[in-house]
Amino acid sequence: MIDWKKFYESESTFKEFTPETDAGVMWRMKLVDRLLRYIEFSTALDVGCGDGILLSKLKQAGAESAAGLDISVGRLKRTGKTAATGLLVNGDAEKLPFKNDSFDLVTATETVEHLPDAEAGLKEMARVAKKYLLITVPNRDKITKIVCPHCDEEFFLDGHLHTFSSTYFRKNKLNGMKLVRMETSYLMKRTGIHWKLLLFLLRRFYPERVLSRGQFLGVLFRKV
Numbered sequence: 001m002i003d004w005k006k007f008y009e010s011e012s013t014f015k016e017f018t019p020e021t022d023a024g025v026m027w028r029m030k031l032v033d034r035l036l037r038y039i040e041f042s043t044a045l046d047v048g049c050g051d052g053i054l055l056s057k058l059k060q061a062g063a064e065s066a067a068g069l070d071i072s073v074g075r076l077k078r079t080g081k082t083a084a085t086g087l088l089v090n091g092d093a094e095k096l097p098f099k100n101d102s103f104d105l106v107t108a109t110e111t112v113e114h115l116p117d118a119e120a121g122l123k124e125m126a127r128v129a130k131k132y133l134l135i136t137v138p139n140r141d142k143i144t145k146i147v148c149p150h151c152d153e154e155f156f157l158d159g160h161l162h163t164f165s166s167t168y169f170r171k172n173k174l175n176g177m178k179l180v181r182m183e184t185s186y187l188m189k190r191t192g193i194h195w196k197l198l199l200f201l202l203r204r205f206y207p208e209r210v211l212s213r214g215q216f217l218g219v220l221f222r223k224v
Contacts, residue, residue, distance in 0.1 A: 002153065004071070004116065005071050005072075008071050009071075009072050011072070011159075012072040012074035018051055024110075024216070025053055027185045027216060028136050029054070031183055031185055032057065032109060032218065034183050036134070038181060039105065039134075039220070040062075041062070041104035041131060041132065042063060042064045042104055043064060043065050043105070044058045044066045044104065044107065045066075045068070045106045046067070046068045047069050047093050047096070047108040047111055047121075048070055048109070049069060049075070049076075050079070051075055051082070052079030052080075054107060067087035067103070068087070068088050068089070069088075069089045069090075069096065070088075070089075070090065070091075071093070073090050076090055093108070093115055094115060094116070096124045096127070100127055101128065101130040103130060104131045105131060105132045106129040106132070107133075108121075108134075108135045109136040110137065110138070113137050113160045113162045115162075122135075126176060126177045126221070129177075129223055131222065132220065132223065133174070133220070133221040133223075134218070134221075136216050136218045137219075138160065138215065138216060139164070139217040140163060141163045141164070143160055144156065144157040169182065169219050177221040177223060178221060178224045180222045181220045184218070185215050
């Protein structure tokens with residue numbers, strides 16, 4: 001069995017997740033921006049905060065306090081040096097060390113697909129969220145097993161254990177949460193009035209086609 005804590009601790013020593021080192025981070029943050037427009041919050045928790053990119057964004061978006069949780073101590077140390085944030089916790093996303101309704105907003109960008117028990121992680125995030133839960137995941141990702149060149153052990157490529165789609169989030173309800181909106185990175189690179197009009201029409205008349213495309217899927221839930 002893979003020791004995921006050891007895996008991500010090791011990964012933190014040679015890989016950074018920043019817009020400069022990973023283009024996907026930039027597009028995920030744009031996706032988050034689109035969903036943040038629909039909500040207001042003063043406290044936030046980023047689960048799987050990594051190198052702290054989203055924590056800084058949450059502060060810029062108006063959060064009075066933004067806490068981060070990650071399984072890797074190495075990443076938390078780096079986050080503490082670079083992100084304008086508060087509380088940083090080394091912990092397990094499937095067993096969050098917080099009380100119910102602790103944060104107005106809970107976020108998890110490219111985190112849920114890494115969790116051994118993704119449903120348990122989502123339930124925990126919903127539990128500690130007072131108002132909103134915002135997540136992004138790879139959209140319709142293909143799960144692939146490979147052999148690690150460092151330890152010769154078989155593991156999942158990029159640590160992705162699960163695949164998600166808009167259909168998954170429509171069918172699998174989170175207790176106490178209402179699905180508010182879903183977005184993808186589809187056509188995000190296009191600009192101009194014609195592309196904006198096309199995307200509006202696609203979303204209006206063919207929403208599932210839009211949500212079935214794009215590298216990343218963003219999902220916003222509201223506590224009820």
